[in-house]
Amino acid sequence: MTRPAFDPELRTLLADMPLSTELTYEMLVQIRQMPSPPVKTHAERHDVTVGEIQLTVFRPAGLESPAPCVYWIHGGGMVMGDRFSQIDIPLEWLEELGVVVVTVEHRLAPEATGTTLVDDCYNGLLWTVENAEALNIDPAKLVVAGISAGGGLAAGVTLMARDLNGPAIAAQVLICPMLDHRNTTTSSGQYSGEPGVWTREMNEFGWRSVLGDLTDVPGYVSPALADDLSGLPATFVDTGTAEVFRDEDVDYATRIWAAGGQAELHTWAGGFHGFDAIFPDARLSVAARRTRTDWLARTLGT
Template sequence: MDTRHLVDPELLPALALFPPFDIAEPGLENLRSMMDGLAPTPESLVCDDIALQRITVPASPAGPELGIILHRPVGQTGSLPLYFHIHGGGFVLGSAIMSSPANIVLAREVGCVVASVDYRLSPEVTGQQPVEDCYRALCWLAGNAQSHGIDPSRIAIGGESAGGGLAASLALMVRDRGTIALAMQMLICPMLDDRTQGDHPHCGEFVWTAEANAAAWALRIGNEDVVQDRRGYIAAARADDLQGVAPAYIAVGSLDLFLEEDIAYARRLARAGVPVDLHVYAGGYHGFELAADASATRRTMEDRFSVLRRTFQGDGS
């Protein structure tokens, strides 16, 4: 496969910023150590207009303590809408603080509280447990909304890559359990299907490959029977029924490994009567937003801010 000529020229330089994703041991531990070293420090995130606060979801019979980083616009009074964010990393990497620079910008541009959760990673936990962590954190925030200045009637969820896949599964779980009325699910290049679609002639050459995807899913699934995952709590694409889930915004690059599974999920949502807003960005590979100055990145970020603003104002899809 040689698709470099199809990459948006403005996005080409950023390809050198991505490490090879060697998910198999001992590569995974090396990757985790490297990413920990790249994480921003709390001091580097201090700014005048967005306050950061680390809070803890108490341990319960359902699981241990979970950390959440809140990003809140300074000086805004009253209850603000909540964007509940789930970080990416193939289910096996990443942390909430790695996403804080982007979440600061989102909180500033949208005027909402952004909460990013440190769910447990695989292979330490498998199956639907990472989604259960996210569900427990979301319910705890909704239940303590007043003390954190959150409007519980205006909650959206979302994430990137694995975080987008977890958000899709979380939307299914919230629907099934009837606990929270979600305003929207924002799925950015979501990792939805364990049946790695690696035969597309123009997708998956860069950043996140079919090989990395298969290795990451194997660690996430563990010994679980994913074929029986009819509710979609492990892989959202396996859910039998998508009716009644929150309206969806889905964005993916045209060269992303997840292009076809994301389009297929958008089609299924639409056929189930769920409002869905699908964006495919020409020449974009997985994680192309790292090219911060590229016009495609500016366009996709403004699209996200815009749909969140409209959703929280009550006239979005």
């Protein structure tokens, strides 16, 4: 199947990365043993355990008045990563926009299945709002954001908050989100059968791991299944033309518009999955990150 080409600069950078077509449990065990890179920030840091989950709060040093909050959910295909994965993205917003960042470490599949992951993330959000005053957070400026699997979980959490009369979410930022377990889109087929950052085969492994024996898949787990996308907060969706999730991400934004909602969609030509997280200094990555930050600044009025 023909498919959009990678951005030339990104293609050159990607040539030095070890890539695979499939993901197995044996490979997953090895990946999980790799240490997370150190967190580089001058922000104040506070770690907390809430039930089965861990959260870390990063606050601008010397914060005196309530600030907007970004509730961050990491990527990793539902099966890997921790609360510090891709943390440089929201920490850029902390430095530039003065937001508080709360990052959640939910349980992972296949050890945890079904709604456990999205429930963990929602419970972390509830804790954040319940402790807003102590954390110096403005609860009227709460953003739920995530990348890849975290983007899918962010969408699920936002749907839960709407349906359960939960916390009022001002905006959601969905970065190349993992939204649809069915894996049947054109873009899913285009990025199959050859090594890549995240392929159709890897996606099948991730979804199989989180769904287990579940047959009635709820929209909170696979947000593309949600019948009603009305009443959602301002939404930012971005993806690349050269990645598995392209079509499901474009469709999600389209359905928000169809429901009368406000969504900003960016589909970066030649961008593969997670390109701006992996190579933040590439020209396309710089443009993508700048665009997100500018949107967030406008949306929050910062």
